[in-house]
Amino acid sequence: MAEQLRDFAHALLHALRNLLPIIVVVVAFQALLLREWPEGGLSMAAGLLIVALGVALFLQGLELSIFPVGKRLANQFARRGSMPILMLFGFAIGFSAVVAEPALIAVAEQASRISEGRIDALTLRLIVATSVGMVMALGVFRVILGHPLHWYMIVGYVLVVLVTFFAPEEIVGLAYDSGGVTTNIVTVPLIAALGIGLAASIRGRNPLIDGFGLVALAVMVPMISVQLYGILVYGDPGEVTAGAELVAAQHDTAPSSGLLALVFDLFGMLRDVLPILLVILFFQYAVLRRSLADPLRVGIGFGLVIVGLYAFVVGLKLGLFPIGQRMAEQLIAFDDWLWVYLFAFCIGFATTMAEPALIAVGQQAEEAAAGKIQGNAIRLLVAVGVAIGITLGVHRIISGDSIHHYIIGGYLLVILLTVLAPRYIVALAFDLGGVTTSEVTVPLVTALGIGLASQIEGRNVLIDGFGLIAFASIFPIVTVMSYAILMERVAKYRGKTT
Template identity: 90%
Template structure:
C-alpha cells in the first residue's frame, strides 16, 4: 500500500510539473490576445470568459497527454525500435515504420478537421475520407523510406533536394484550389503524438546502428512525413479538378450524416466524444501491441503502467479538443473579424507575426524535439536558441501568408519561391543541421498552432471581399512550415562562416 502511495505521489508531482509547464507555454498566446484587445481594440471579445476557460482546459489536456505519452507510447516505441534494430531485419523495420506512420496519421484529429473543412468548402469535390487515406498512406510509405535511409546511412539532403524539386514541379501544374490544402495537409501530419514518436524511432535506430550519428542520421523522418503528402495531395487535386463534372452534390456523407442526425448533448455527447478520442488513438495502440506480441513475442515490461499511460493519452486528447473548441478556434476567428473592422492592415500583420511567434514558443512538440536535438548534439545546439529561431521563422511565414490573403496573390508563386530558397540553403548548409532544420519545419504545425492559424486564415478569407475561402483560406500552415527551415539553416550557415573567419584571424 505504501509503495502505491509513493507511486501515486510521484505521478501527481509529475502531472503538476507538466501542468505548470503547459500553462507557461500558453501564456504568450494569452498575452498577445489581451494586449491587442486592451491596447488596440479596447473591448472585451464576446465569449471572452469561455475562451479563457478553453485555454485552461487545453493546458490540462496537454499535461495529461504528455504524462500519458511518457508512460506508454514513448518508452514502448523506443524499445520496439531498438529491438528491431538489434534483430537487423530491414523488411520488418520498414513494415513497422509504415504501420506506425499510417496508424498515427489516418485518425489524426487535425487532419480530420482540415479534410472535412475542405470537403464542405469544395462542395464535395474533395472527399474527406479519400484525402485522409492518401495522406496516411503517404506518411506510411515515407516512414518505410526513412527507416531504409537510416539503416543504409544515406545523406538526407539529397532526399530533400530531390523531393522538394518534385514538390515545386507538381505545384507548378496543380490547380490553385488544391495547393494551399495540399501544403496544409502535409503540415498537420506532424502533431504532438506523431512527432515525438517518429523522432524517437529515428533516433533509436541511429543510436542502435554502429557508425550512425543520432543528430545527422536520427532526425529527418518528420521532414519526409511533411514533404511527401504535399506531392500526393496535389496529384489527387490534379486528378479531381481535371474532371469539371466531378462534384458529389455539395457535402460528403460525413457532413450529411452530421447535419441530418440530431446532435447529442450533455453526458451522452461527452461519452461519444471520449469514444471518438479512443478511436483516434486506437490505431497506433493496436500497431504497437501487434508488433510487441505478434512479431517480437515479448510481453510489455510494465503493462499496468502502459495501460494507465494510454488512458491518460485518451483523456488528455479529449480535454485538449474540448479546449480548442472553446478557446483557440474562437480566438482566431474573432481576432480576424475585429482587426479587419479596424480598417488598418498594419495591425493585422502585427497580430499575425505576434501570434505566430507566441503559438510556436508554446508548441509542446517543438519543446520535445528541441530537447532531443540538444541531447543528440552533445552541446553543439542549444534547445532555447532553436525554439527562438523556429518561432521567428513561423512569425515571418504567417505574416507573409496573411499578406498573400490580403493582396489575393497566387499561392503558387510564394510556395515555389519559398521552397526554391529552401533547396538552395540545403545545398549550402552544414550537414549536421539539415535533417534537424527540416524536422523543425514540421513540428511548428502541431496542436497549438494549427487550430489558431487555420481559424485566422479562413476568418480573413471569409471577411475580405473577392477572396475564395478554399483558395485563399488554406495555406498559412504551409508558410509556417517553410520559413523555420530558412531561419534555422541561415543561422547555421552564419555561425559556420563566423567560426571560419575567427579561425583565419587566430
C-alpha cells in the first residue's frame, strides 16, 4: 500500500510539473501585459488541480492494470512467434488504448458540440481508434518484413494530400487534429517500446531505423479516415437538422440531479474504458487460456482509470478550456496581434519542453542511435517546431486563410524533406511529430483556436477553430529533418576539406 501511495504521489507531481509551463506563461501574460486577474480565476485554478489529480489517478490505474497485463500478453505472443497473432494483438492494443484517450475524448466532445451533433463524438473516436489499430497491425508487419518506413510515409502523405483536396472544409482541421491527439504520455512509450523491442529481437533489424515509425503511422492514418468520414457526413445536407435535434434532445433528457449526473458520467467513463478491458480479457482467457495473475489488483486499477478520466474531463471544463478561450478573448481585446503570436509561440515552446513523452522518446533515440543523436538537442528542435507551427496556425485563423493550402503545403514540404533526409532520422522525425501533443497541451491549444475563431468576425468556429494541433505535429518533423540534412552536409563538407 505504501508503494502504491508513493507511486501516486510521484504521478501527481509529474502531472503538476506538466501543468507548470502553462501556468507560468499564463501568469506572466496576465501580470505583465494584461495586468488583471481573469474572471473566474479561482474556478480555473481548481480545474487545473482536478486535471492533475485526474491524470495521476489515470496513470496509477494504468500501472496497476493495463500496463502489466499488456506487457505479459506481448511477451507471451512474441514467444509464440506467430505473425497473425502479433498483428491481431497490435490492432487490439492500438484500438483499446486510443478509444479511451482523454485528449481524443475532449476534442471529439468539442467537435460534436460545435457542429451541433452533426459530428458524433463516439463515432469519431471509434473511427480514430480503428485507424490506429490498423496502423499497429501494419507497423508490426513492416518491422517483421523490414520494409523501409519512408515509402510508407511518402505514399501515406500523398494520400492525405489527395483526400484533403476533396474533403469539406468543416472537417479538415478536425481530421488533422484527430491524428495529432492519438499519441500522448501513455500511448507513445507503449507504441515506441513495442516497435523498438520487436526490431531488436529480429536479426538484421536496426532499432533506430526499423523500430521507430509506429507513432508516425498512428498520427497519419486517422487524418485520412476522419476526412473520409467528413465527406460522408457533409455529403447529406439533411443531416444537420437531425444532428441539432439530437443535441437538443440530449440536453433535454440530461439528469437534473447533481448526484444522478455524477453516476451517469461515471457510467459513461466505464463505457470508454470497457474496450480495453474486453481486449485484455479476450486475449487472456480465449487466446492464451490463462487466468489473470492478480484479478483484484487489475480491478482496482481499472476503477482508478475510470475515476481519473472523470476527474480529467471535469477539470477540463473548469480549467484548461476556459483558460484558452479567456486568453484568446483578452489578447484580441488588447488590439495588437503581436501579443497573440507571442502567446502562441510561448505556449507551444514551454509545454513541449516539459512534455514527458518527448523526453522518453528522446532518451530511447539517444540510446538506439549510439552517439548520432542527443536527446536534449532533439527536445529543443521539436519545441521550436511546435512553437513555429502553433504560431503559424494562429496566423491562419487571424488572416482567415484556407487550412487546405497550409496543410497541403506543409506536407508537400515534409515529403520533399523525407526524400532528402538521411535514412536514420526519417522514422524518428515522424514519431517526434506525434509526441508533441499530450492530454494537457491538446485541450488548451484546442480551446485557444476555438476562442480565437469565435472572437474574430467572419470566422467559422468549426472550420477555423480546429487545426492548431495539426500545425504542432507538422513542423517538428520539418525542423528535425532539416537539422539532420544540415548536419550531414556539414559533415561531408568537413570531410572534403580535411
